[in-house]
Amino acid sequence: MNGSLVRAAREVAQYRSLLWTLVARDVKVRYKRSVLGVLWTMLNPLLMMIVFSIVFARVFRFSIEHFTIYFLSAYVLWNFMSQTTSWSTACLLAYAPLIRKVYVPKAIFIIATVLSGLVNLVVSLVPLALLMLFLDHPFHGVLLFVPVAIVIATMFSLGVSFLLAGVCIEFNDVVQIYNALLLAWMYLTPIVYPIDVVPEQFRWLILANPMYAIVETFRAPIYQGVMPDLSIVMRSLAWSVGLLGFGWFVFERRVDRIAYLV
Amino acid sequence: MSVRYTVPHQRIPTLKEFAIRWLRRQLEWREFCALTDVSLRVAHGEAVAIIGRNGAGKTTLLKVIARVLRPGTGSVTTHGRLVPLLELGAGFDPELSGRENVFLNGALLGQSHKYMAKRFDDIVEFAELGEFIDAPLRTYSTGMVARLGFAIATDVEPEILLLDEVLSVGDVGFQQKCVERMDRFRRQGVTFILVSHSLAMVRELCQRSVWIEGGRVVADGPSAEITAAFEAHVSGEASSHDPVAGARVPA
Numbered sequence: 001m002n003g004s005l006v007r008a009a010r011e012v013a014q015y016r017s018l019l020w021t022l023v024a025r026d027v028k029v030r031y032k033r034s035v036l037g038v039l040w041t042m043l044n045p046l047l048m049m050i051v052f053s054i055v056f057a058r059v060f061r062f063s064i065e066h067f068t069i070y071f072l073s074a075y076v077l078w079n080f081m082s083q084t085t086s087w088s089t090a091c092l093l094a095y096a097p098l099i100r101k102v103y104v105p106k107a108i109f110i111i112a113t114v115l116s117g118l119v120n121l122v123v124s125l126v127p128l129a130l131l132m133l134f135l136d137h138p139f140h141g142v143l144l145f146v147p148v149a150i151v152i153a154t155m156f157s158l159g160v161s162f163l164l165a166g167v168c169i170e171f172n173d174v175v176q177i178y179n180a181l182l183l184a185w186m187y188l189t190p191i192v193y194p195i196d197v198v199p200e201q202f203r204w205l206i207l208a209n210p211m212y213a214i215v216e217t218f219r220a221p222i223y224q225g226v227m228p229d230l231s232i233v234m235r236s237l238a239w240s241v242g243l244l245g246f247g248w249f250v251f252e253r254r255v256d257r258i259a260y261l262v
Numbered sequence: 263m264s265v266r267y268t269v270p271h272q273r274i275p276t277l278k279e280f281a282i283r284w285l286r287r288q289l290e291w292r293e294f295c296a297l298t299d300v301s302l303r304v305a306h307g308e309a310v311a312i313i314g315r316n317g318a319g320k321t322t323l324l325k326v327i328a329r330v331l332r333p334g335t336g337s338v339t340t341h342g343r344l345v346p347l348l349e350l351g352a353g354f355d356p357e358l359s360g361r362e363n364v365f366l367n368g369a370l371l372g373q374s375h376k377y378m379a380k381r382f383d384d385i386v387e388f389a390e391l392g393e394f395i396d397a398p399l400r401t402y403s404t405g406m407v408a409r410l411g412f413a414i415a416t417d418v419e420p421e422i423l424l425l426d427e428v429l430s431v432g433d434v435g436f437q438q439k440c441v442e443r444m445d446r447f448r449r450q451g452v453t454f455i456l457v458s459h460s461l462a463m464v465r466e467l468c469q470r471s472v473w474i475e476g477g478r479v480v481a482d483g484p485s486a487e488i489t490a491a492f493e494a495h496v497s498g499e500a501s502s503h504d505p506v507a508g509a510r511v512p513a
Contacts, residue, residue: 018369101352103329171277
């Protein structure tokens, strides 16, 4: 297992100039034809935030201080994971003309897709920071931990993407199944609600959810201004490293079939 | 290298269908052999043409050599930088400018941005694109795309060049330039593997030809002999297929 992964990773490193080209192209194409360009990336979380703030803060009356920050800090991270993984289901098909004509390590396409989503995540941190300023939410030194949380989330997204991409190329209805699952998954992750509203007997369901640990790792330094629990950090790290290794391994085993299928 | 692989004939596109068929035990795996027991050894600096009719497996063979397709059984070993030109314009993005596409294509061939920047002027000059290099690729004519593709592929100093029917595009002047460049490569000891329907070009460029029919090698030898045999075979078959409709006498 290690041998094939090391070989695959080394090949990706050889093609890193292609990786950067693909990421730059993805980002460029995404913004080229829209008037608002980069602003869209910032507007989307803001609009979502307005909707969710009204629904959850007013209608459900969760008594969370600075609910918008509580929600948004988790939502941008969730959005990154859900966007990149669902893009990945289509990305091999999108690059099909290339895959049929030139040899390129296929993992590059998955990595480029996730990294271009990472650009989005970083851009969407701007409205979050503005909102924190506007609401007088304190900035703490532990914000320096945020990049670590982002790295963990990136590895996790890569792992999920690798697993999905290999399957989706064979069965295209997996895309719809996954998108439905994503919605359920989002509501099973304490993003819009605090974990203490979950009844005791269902708490294990939340705790078994890797996205809970990953979201908390990211949210704690931003919202509470504290380091996340060591146990939570370890759990999210274990999930993301494990899934990245497993997902990539599975992907590399299926990779030979890809050129026949696209 | 010895190559043999099979392509699944029938594809089940959805998981739902897969599950249903699996439950009904209706999963069939019919396979289609595009290439069977092909074994070739091409020496360094050799120019080899692959000839045969449509659907004989010529392009598949090139794709296997280019590592685009992995053989089901057997393996391919190549030594040196391999540059495939399986289809002109492969790996180009119509939304990007010609300039951006040069770097994208270079990256696809595993070249760094820095290297491509150094070669950039030569590439544009060879492709005769001039100021059009900054226009989006979707505005280019087929010939322009072809010239740019050829210019990039041959500018990265290939050691093995795979060409699939790509020399027939472009105007006469550009074709002349391509042939000149290929001649220079041949003197430098670049290995060529070329697929072409133009037997005249095969005889001019390659000393050796491999004739493929139905995924198998029929003959392999000096171009003059093999192309002549191939021509005789094709024309012989055409005349033996005379319509026999005249035999059907109306009642």
